[in-house]
Amino acid sequence: MRFSSHLVAFLLLAFPPSVLAQADAQTASLAKTLKQGPVVAHRVQAARLLGESDDPEAMSPLCAGLADESPEVRAAAASALEKLAEPGAVVCLEARKEEQDPQVQAARTSALKALRALQARPARLYVMLAPLKDTTGTLSPELVKLIEARLRRALFQRGAALAPEKETEAQARDVLRKRKLPGYRLVPEVRPGSSGGLKLVVLCLRYPGKQLLGSVEVQGTEGEPGELLAALVPQVIADSASAYKWR
Incomplete structure (x- = not known):
């Protein structure tokens, strides 16, 4: 899907x-x-x-x-x-x-x-956010780091608790059981836009586990990379929340 x-x-x-x-x-x-x-x-x-x-x-x-x-x-x-x-x-x-x-x-x-x-504020979902992948090869490490921070911020604003980077599957299951939260693994990628510009794609999987639930993408064609991605980050998280019914 x-x-x-x-x-x-x-x-x-x-x-x-x-x-x-x-x-x-x-x-x-x-x-x-x-x-x-x-x-x-x-x-x-x-x-x-x-x-x-x-x-x-x-x-x-x-x-x-x-x-x-x-x-x-x-x-x-x-x-x-x-x-x-x-x-x-x-x-x-x-x-x-x-x-x-x-x-x-x-x-x-x-x-x-x-x-x-x-x-x-009580969390509504539990998210393992993967490192941002730049398939364009054009983003600076500083911008990649900033976009990752913006993604974490947007997720927090949606009520997400973020999983630690090296959390084991057993630890994740224990957290989800105790807190009674749905778990997601989000894999963000920056890709070239189909009409120029940039595309921000987020693959969504079950967490823990690797069942692919789907992907959400947004695209922008006007502005510098930092401007585009600053606008695309909240949009892709909002669309993900809608698509996967994060309540």
């Missing part, structure tokens, strides 16, 4: 710039502004944009922004971490217990509450 989404043709028009940000370039630029920008308003704006970027790599500069000399920037960084919704940010937010500014403390408290709720 094969599921295919409709062609994603005009990505720059269909998605806001924050979604299409080339994280290796735009996130780095925003992170530099947040760290070194001489104007407080510019650092505040950089924090806000990082929070809206949907880029897992934005968490690190935002955590660093919690130590900015300006309370406005610190508050913006805390609010941006809440917006970014990376549960790992709980660690850096908790480390700022000595924060004295009321505005910053309120933003920090709000972010901690939201992120702890995400951490406590």
Whole structure:
């Protein structure tokens, strides 16, 4: 059985710039502004944009922004971490217990509450995510790593608990039995698009085991590889959730 989404043709028009940000370039630029920008308003704006970027790599500069000399920037960084919704940010937010500014403390408290709720949310499925395979041979190792992080983020947002990389079949069965979750193995691949551009394909198998359930693919033809894949990742996970009825 094969599921295919409709062609994603005009990505720059269909998605806001924050979604299409080339994280290796735009996130780095925003992170530099947040760290070194001489104007407080510019650092505040950089924090806000990082929070809206949907880029897992934005968490690190935002955590660093919690130590900015300006309370406005610190508050913006805390609010941006809440917006970014990376549960790992709980660690850096908790480390700022000595924060004295009321505005910053309120933003920090709000972010901690939201992120702890995400951490406590019960999982709906259990996923072993295989390494991303680049059949085009054109993606940099850094971009491959980033796309894998985006896939993990999109899966988490769909309620997935991710299996550890070297988990044995016996360990997986034990987890599934105890947590009463369905198990899936997802194998993502980047392929050349049929009309140019790129195609992101996800093969779905039972986990543990190797029974192939099907595949989902999405394609984009406008934009640089980083832009295309940033938009295609949430689409392919959303289509997978629909195809395999992840509830």
